[in-house]
Amino acid sequence: MIVLIALTRNSISIVINRMLTRCLAREEWMARPKHAMEIFALLDKSNCGECGETTCLAFAGAVFQGRKGIDRCPRLTPETISHYGHGAKRPNIVDEEREAYLEKLKGEIVDIDLREAAERTGGRFSGDKLTIRVLGKDFRVDTGGKLYADIHVNPWVAIPFLTYVLHSNGLALSGNWVSFRELHNGRERYPLFKQRCEEAMKQLADQYTDFFDDIIHMFSGKKVGAHFESDISVVLSPLPRVPIMICYWKPDEGMASSLNLFFDDTADQNLDIGSVFSLGVGLAQMFGKLALRHGFRNSDAPAEGPVRE
Numbered sequence: 409m410i411v412l413i414a415l416t417r418n419s420i421s422i423v424i425n426r427m428l429t430r431c432l433a434r435e436e437w438m439a440r441p442k443h444a445m446e447i448f449a450l451l452d453k454s455n456c457g458e459c460g461e462t463t464c465l466a467f468a469g470a471v472f473q474g475r476k477g478i479d480r481c482p483r484l485t486p487e488t489i490s491h492y493g494h495g496a497k498r499p500n501i502v503d504e505e506r507e508a509y510l511e512k513l514k515g516e517i518v519d520i521d522l523r524e525a526a527e528r529t530g531g532r533f534s535g536d537k538l539t540i541r542v543l544g545k546d547f548r549v550d551t552g553g554k555l556y557a558d559i560h561v562n563p564w565v566a567i568p569f570l571t572y573v574l575h576s577n578g579l580a581l582s583g584n585w586v587s588f589r590e591l592h593n594g595r596e597r598y599p600l601f602k603q604r605c606e607e608a609m610k611q612l613a614d615q616y617t618d619f620f621d622d623i624i625h626m627f628s629g630k631k632v633g634a635h636f637e638s639d640i641s642v643v644l645s646p647l648p649r650v651p652i653m654i655c656y657w658k659p660d661e662g663m664a665s666s667l668n669l670f671f672d673d674t675a676d677q678n679l680d681i682g683s684v685f686s687l688g689v690g691l692a693q694m695f696g697k698l699a700l701r702h703g704f705r706n707s708d709a710p711a712e713g714p715v716r717e
């Protein structure tokens with residue numbers, strides 16, 4: 409049984425790794441913005457509308473989401489356009505693979521006992537549905553594998569949710585916070601995690617002054633006492649037994665700001681490392697969209713300086 413669970417966890421990580429590898433391969437021929445604000449910073453902010461969007465901010469969001477090619481803005485230099493890639497949306501192999509994998513996981517739900525899964529995952533079973541609180545909102549899956557949610561179902565979150573339902577070991581939280589690097593198999597994935605998740609969130613926190621208040625309000629986060637000498641520590645519950653603590657250090661006396669995520673040291677038992685990665689990246693993406701919707705205070709790039717380790 410243990411061997412089977414190990415094999416299943418291994419195959420999940422292999423699939424997610426393959427998607428990440430494709431993602432990286434794509435970046436070899438085209439620089440990929442880390443968030444919409446990276447695109448917005450390149451625009452002249454005249455809101456002229458020549459790209460077909462009413463504002464430069466809306467255009468930045470459309471480019472980031474792949475709905476528009478960056479070359480639709482006639483005011484950008486050819487160098488900028490070729491750096492980020494010509495043309496409208498390219499076929500997104502990663503999105504297609506992610507969707508296919510999501511469908512596969514939904515198919516596997518049919519074969520498990522959701523009543524038993526409710527006990528293991530900290531959820532509740534009623535009728536034909538398992539309900540789990542995800543970021544303070546109800547997320548449900550029925551015995552046929554169909555998903556229901558009070559919020560938009562981002563695939564980067566839906567995959568960890570289903571993986572958690574299928575394979576969580578149901579360990580109680582230990583209360584010991586560790587970095588992504590310290591989780592099993594986290595070290596080799598950390599550079600990409602840092603780039604896609606921690607750096608993206610840090611830039612939002614640096615420039616979007618209500619970042620922490622808004623994520624607490626929107627995603628039922630909880631401010632906790634300062635951990636690791638941070639200025640702000642907020643705990644979110646994307647899954648009941650996989651809480652995430654975000655710690656932010658403000659810029660101080662020539663030191664650049666810093667942001668790190670911490671996990672309960674049982675996280676790699678209740679979820680595979682690929683799904684923990686997806687959860688962090690999914691949160692960063694959702695926060696980016698939240699920033700766009702709630703009016704992002706534009707400013708120049710964060711000050712350069714030594715970054716805390």
Ligand code: SF4
Pocket residue numbers: 451452453454455456457458459460461462463464467468480481482483
């Ligand atoms: S064409 Fe360029 S400058 Fe004009 S609104 Fe669109 S993004 Fe902004």
